[in-house]
Amino acid sequence: MLDDTSSYKPMDHRSPMDNRTGHRIVPETARRADLLPDRRSGTRYGNRPTMKDVAARAGVGLKTVSRVVNGEPGVTADTERRVQEAIEALGFRRNDSARVLRKGRTASIGLVLEDLADPFYGPLSRAVEEVARAHGALLINGSSAEDPDREQELALALCARRVDGLVVIPAGDDHRYLEPEIKAGVATVFVDRPAGRIDADVVLSDNFGGARDGVAHLIAHGHRRIGFIGDMPRIHTAAERLRGYRTAMADAGIPVEDSWTSLGVTDPQRVSRAAEEMLSGPEPVTAVFAGNNRVTVTVVRVLAEHRRPVALVGFDDFELADLLQPGVTVVAQDAAQLGRTAAERLFRQLDGILVTPERIELPTRLIARGSGELPPAG
Amino acid sequence: MLDDTSSYKPMDHRSPMDNRTGHRIVPETARRADLLPDRRSGTRYGNRPTMKDVAARAGVGLKTVSRVVNGEPGVTADTERRVQEAIEALGFRRNDSARVLRKGRTASIGLVLEDLADPFYGPLSRAVEEVARAHGALLINGSSAEDPDREQELALALCARRVDGLVVIPAGDDHRYLEPEIKAGVATVFVDRPAGRIDADVVLSDNFGGARDGVAHLIAHGHRRIGFIGDMPRIHTAAERLRGYRTAMADAGIPVEDSWTSLGVTDPQRVSRAAEEMLSGPEPVTAVFAGNNRVTVTVVRVLAEHRRPVALVGFDDFELADLLQPGVTVVAQDAAQLGRTAAERLFRQLDGILVTPERIELPTRLIARGSGELPPAG
DNA sequence: TAGAGCCTGGACAACGTTGTCACGTCCGGG
DNA sequence: CCCGGACGTGACAACGTTGTCCAGGCTCTA
Numbered sequence: 001m002l003d004d005t006s007s008y009k010p011m012d013h014r015s016p017m018d019n020r021t022g023h024r025i026v027p028e029t030a031r032r033a034d035l036l037p038d039r040r041s042g043t044r045y046g047n048r049p050t051m052k053d054v055a056a057r058a059g060v061g062l063k064t065v066s067r068v069v070n071g072e073p074g075v076t077a078d079t080e081r082r083v084q085e086a087i088e089a090l091g092f093r094r095n096d097s098a099r100v101l102r103k104g105r106t107a108s109i110g111l112v113l114e115d116l117a118d119p120f121y122g123p124l125s126r127a128v129e130e131v132a133r134a135h136g137a138l139l140i141n142g143s144s145a146e147d148p149d150r151e152q153e154l155a156l157a158l159c160a161r162r163v164d165g166l167v168v169i170p171a172g173d174d175h176r177y178l179e180p181e182i183k184a185g186v187a188t189v190f191v192d193r194p195a196g197r198i199d200a201d202v203v204l205s206d207n208f209g210g211a212r213d214g215v216a217h218l219i220a221h222g223h224r225r226i227g228f229i230g231d232m233p234r235i236h237t238a239a240e241r242l243r244g245y246r247t248a249m250a251d252a253g254i255p256v257e258d259s260w261t262s263l264g265v266t267d268p269q270r271v272s273r274a275a276e277e278m279l280s281g282p283e284p285v286t287a288v289f290a291g292n293n294r295v296t297v298t299v300v301r302v303l304a305e306h307r308r309p310v311a312l313v314g315f316d317d318f319e320l321a322d323l324l325q326p327g328v329t330v331v332a333q334d335a336a337q338l339g340r341t342a343a344e345r346l347f348r349q350l351d352g353i354l355v356t357p358e359r360i361e362l363p364t365r366l367i368a369r370g371s372g373e374l375p376p377a378g
Numbered sequence: 379m380l381d382d383t384s385s386y387k388p389m390d391h392r393s394p395m396d397n398r399t400g401h402r403i404v405p406e407t408a409r410r411a412d413l414l415p416d417r418r419s420g421t422r423y424g425n426r427p428t429m430k431d432v433a434a435r436a437g438v439g440l441k442t443v444s445r446v447v448n449g450e451p452g453v454t455a456d457t458e459r460r461v462q463e464a465i466e467a468l469g470f471r472r473n474d475s476a477r478v479l480r481k482g483r484t485a486s487i488g489l490v491l492e493d494l495a496d497p498f499y500g501p502l503s504r505a506v507e508e509v510a511r512a513h514g515a516l517l518i519n520g521s522s523a524e525d526p527d528r529e530q531e532l533a534l535a536l537c538a539r540r541v542d543g544l545v546v547i548p549a550g551d552d553h554r555y556l557e558p559e560i561k562a563g564v565a566t567v568f569v570d571r572p573a574g575r576i577d578a579d580v581v582l583s584d585n586f587g588g589a590r591d592g593v594a595h596l597i598a599h600g601h602r603r604i605g606f607i608g609d610m611p612r613i614h615t616a617a618e619r620l621r622g623y624r625t626a627m628a629d630a631g632i633p634v635e636d637s638w639t640s641l642g643v644t645d646p647q648r649v650s651r652a653a654e655e656m657l658s659g660p661e662p663v664t665a666v667f668a669g670n671n672r673v674t675v676t677v678v679r680v681l682a683e684h685r686r687p688v689a690l691v692g693f694d695d696f697e698l699a700d701l702l703q704p705g706v707t708v709v710a711q712d713a714a715q716l717g718r719t720a721a722e723r724l725f726r727q728l729d730g731i732l733v734t735p736e737r738i739e740l741p742t743r744l745i746a747r748g749s750g751e752l753p754p755a756g
Numbered sequence: 757t758a759g760a761g762c763c764t765g766g767a768c769a770a771c772g773t774t775g776t777c778a779c780g781t782c783c784g785g786g
Numbered sequence: 787c788c789c790g791g792a793c794g795t796g797a798c799a800a801c802g803t804t805g806t807c808c809a810g811g812c813t814c815t816a
C-alpha cells in the first residue's frame with residue numbers, strides 16, 4: 001500500500017490489531033527518512049502560526065485569542081479588533097486536530113461505500129453529505145471496492161480519526177470488528193445491506209418485494225420462461241432479489257429451470273454470455289429480470305443486437321432509461337432517500353434519542369417504460 | 379447551518395476569519411447545552427481506552443505500547459504479546475487526532491468538487507482516492523454545490539483539519555483565500571477549471587480544442603447553421619468551449635447569429651426551451667453542439683420528440699450514449715485521468731519535487747456514434 | 757572479571773487547543 | 787466610602803500521542 005519510491009511519509013492507517021502477527025518491518029527508505037531533517041526543522045511543513053503567535057502579536061493572552069476565534073463572549077470590541085488583525089496578518093487558521101483532541105468530538109462522520117464512481121452511490125453519498133452539513137458535520141468517505149478487508153481497514157481508519165458516526169454500506173458479512181467502536185460511542189448505521197453478526201441500525205430497500213413485483217409484472221404480461229441474472233448470493237441484496245424472483249415464480253406456479261438463473265456474474269463479458277445462453281437453445285426465455293443496474297445495461301446491449309424482442313425489467317433505475325428504445329422498465333430504489341434516512345438516523349443516535357437498533361425498509365417503485373410490457377415472442 | 383433542534387453539538391467549521399464582522403451570537407440552545415453534563419462526564423462519549431490504560435493493563439510503560447502499536451523495533455516478543463492482549467481486551471484504537479497533533483502530518487488530502495452525484499465527478503473522485511490510497515493517505519471530499527462561498531468554507535475547513543494537500547475543482551474565480559495555506563505548506567492542485575488570481579498547479583481538459591474539433595466535425599458533415607447551448611461563461615470550461623465553437627465557425631468562414639447561442643442555462647426546462655427556439659423559426663439550426671453532459675441529455679430528449687433529424691455533438695461522454703438512437707457523438711474527456719493526474723501531481727508536490735506551478739492540459743477525444751454524422755436536413 | 761557496547765523499557769516534554777479558575781478593575785448601591 | 791457583583795482577561799492543566807534521552811541489565815571481549 002505504501003509507495004516506497006515516494007518520500008511523502010504519511011501516517012500508518014493500519015489498525016493496531018494488524019500487528020498481532022509480529023513486528024512490522026520498517027522499510028529501509030522510511031527508516032532513512034526518519035533520520036532526515038524533515039521533522040519540524042522547518043524546511044517543508046512551514047511552521048504555521050498558532051494561537052500563541054497570534055496572542056504575542058496582538059499583545060493579549062492565549063485564551064483571549066481562543067475566545068475571539070470561537071466567537072465566545074467576553075471580549076471588548078477593541079481587543080477583538082487587535083486579535084483579528086493579528087490573525088489576518090499571520091494567516092492563522094485554527095488547528096482542528098488539537099481542538100478535537102481537547103473536545104473529544106470531531107464533528108465529522110464517515111461513510112464507507114462500495115465505489116463512488118458507481119452512479120448509485122454518488123447520490124447516496126451526496127444525500128448523506130447534505131444531512132451532515134445541516135448538522136454542522138463534515139463527511140469523510142471512502143470506497144471499499146467491494147472488498148471486506150478494505151471495508152474494515154477503512155472503517156477502522158475512520159474510527160481512529162474519531163469520527164462521531166459511521167455510515168457503512170457493507171462489503172463483508174461480519175462486522176463484529178466494529179463492536180468496540182460502537183461500545184465506545186461511535187454512532188453506526190448500515191445502509192443498503194444489513195450488518196453481519198452485529199446488532200445495529202439498518203436502512204434497506206425492499207429488495208425482496210421489489211424483485212417479486214418486477215417479476216410478477218413480467219408474468220402478468222404473459223411471460224412464463226423468465227431469466228434472472230444477478231450478483232453473487234453472498235451479497236445480501238442479490239440474495240433477496242433472487243428470493244423475490246423465486247417467490248414470484250412460485251406464486252404463479254411456474255417451476256424455475258436451472259438454466260434460467262445466472263448468479264455471481266458482474267463483468268459485462270460474462271453477463272453478455274449468460275444472457276445469450278438464456279436466449280438461445282430450444283426453449284429460450286422470453287423475458288429477463290436483471291438484478292442490478294450494471295447488469296441491466298449490459299443486457300440492454302445484448303438485446304439491442306437480438307432479433308426477437310425480449311422483455312426486460314431491471315432492478316435500479318438509471319439515467320436515460322426512458323430514452324432507450326424501448327424504454328427500460330425498472331424497479332427503482334431511491335438512493336438519495338436511503339442516504340438521507342440513514343444519516344438522519346445517525347444523528348438521532350448522536351442526539352442520544354435512539355437506543356434500540358432498528359431495521360428500516362424503504363419501498364421500491366416499479367416504473368413501466370415499455371421493455372417490461374413486451375409480450376412473449378417466439 | 380446549525381440545526382438547533384438537535385443536541386448533537388459539533389464543532390464550528392467556520393474559519394476564524396468569518397468573525398471579522400463581530401461577535402457571533404451563540405444560539406441559546408447551544409449555550410444551554412454547554413451547561414449540560416454532556417462534556418466528559420462520561421455518559422455518552424464513553425471514555426475510550428488510551429495507551430496509558432493499555433500500558434497499565436499490560437504492566438509496561440506508555441512508550442512501549444506506542445512502539446507496539448506503531449510496529450517500531452525494540453520490543454521483545456513476550457512484551458509485545460502482553461501489550462497486544464491488553465489492546466484487544468480493552469478494544470483500544472489509536473487516537474489519530476493526538477497523533478496528528480504530535481506529528482504535524484495528517485496523511486489525508488482534501489477534494490473539493492461540485493457535486494458527487496454528478497456522474498462526471500464520481501470517477502474523478504474515485505481516481506483521486508486510489509492515488510491517495512497508494513500513497514497511504516485518506517481522502518476527504520466535499521461538494522461545493524457550485525457555490526463559491528461554500529467552496530471556500532469547505533476548503534478552509536479541510537485546511538483546519540490540516541490536510542496535507544488539497545485538490546480543488548473551482549466553483550469561484552478568486553482563490554487568494556488559499557494563499558496563506560499554500561504558503562504554510564498545503565500542497566494544492568486545481569482540476570477541471572483554472573485557479574483564480576493565484577499561481578498554482580492546474581490540470582485541465584482541452585476544452586477549447588475539444589469544442590472546436592466537435593463543431594468542426596459538424597461543419598465537415600455539411601452543417602452551417604449550428605447552435606451552441608452551454609453554461610454561464612463565468613465558468614471557465616463553459617467559456618473555453620464557447621470560444622472553441624466560435625473559432626471553428628470562424629475558421630470555416632461562417633458568421634454566427636446571436637439566436638444560435640444560448641448561454642447560462644443549465645436546468646432542463648430552460649435548456650429545452652432554448653433548444654426548441656433554435657429549432658423553430660424561419661432559419662432553424664440543423665445541428666446543435668451541447669456544452670456539457672447535462673445539456674446533452676436534455677437536448678437528446680428534445681430531439682427525440684422532434685420531427686426533423688437534427689445533428690448533435692455533446693461535450694462529455696456519458697453512459698449509454700452508444701445505445702441511443704442514433705448513438706450520440708461526443709467530445710469525451712477522461713474524468714478519471716484528470717483526477718489521477720492531479721492527485722499524482724499533488725503527491726509530487728508533497729515529495730518536494732515540484733516547485734514551479736504548471737498548467738497541464740489533457741487532450742479530448744471525439745467519439746463518432748451517429749448523431750454527429752447526420753447530414754443537414756430541411 | 758571488568759569495561760564496553762547493545763538491547764529493552766520508561767520518564768518526560770511537547771504538539772495546539774480549550775475548560776477552569778482566579779485576578780484585577782470598574783460600577784452602582786448601601 | 788466600602789462592599790458586592792459583573793466583566794474582561796490571563797495562567798494553567800489537560801487532552802493522547804510521539805521524540806528524546808537516560809537507566810538498567812545483558813552479552814561479549816580483553
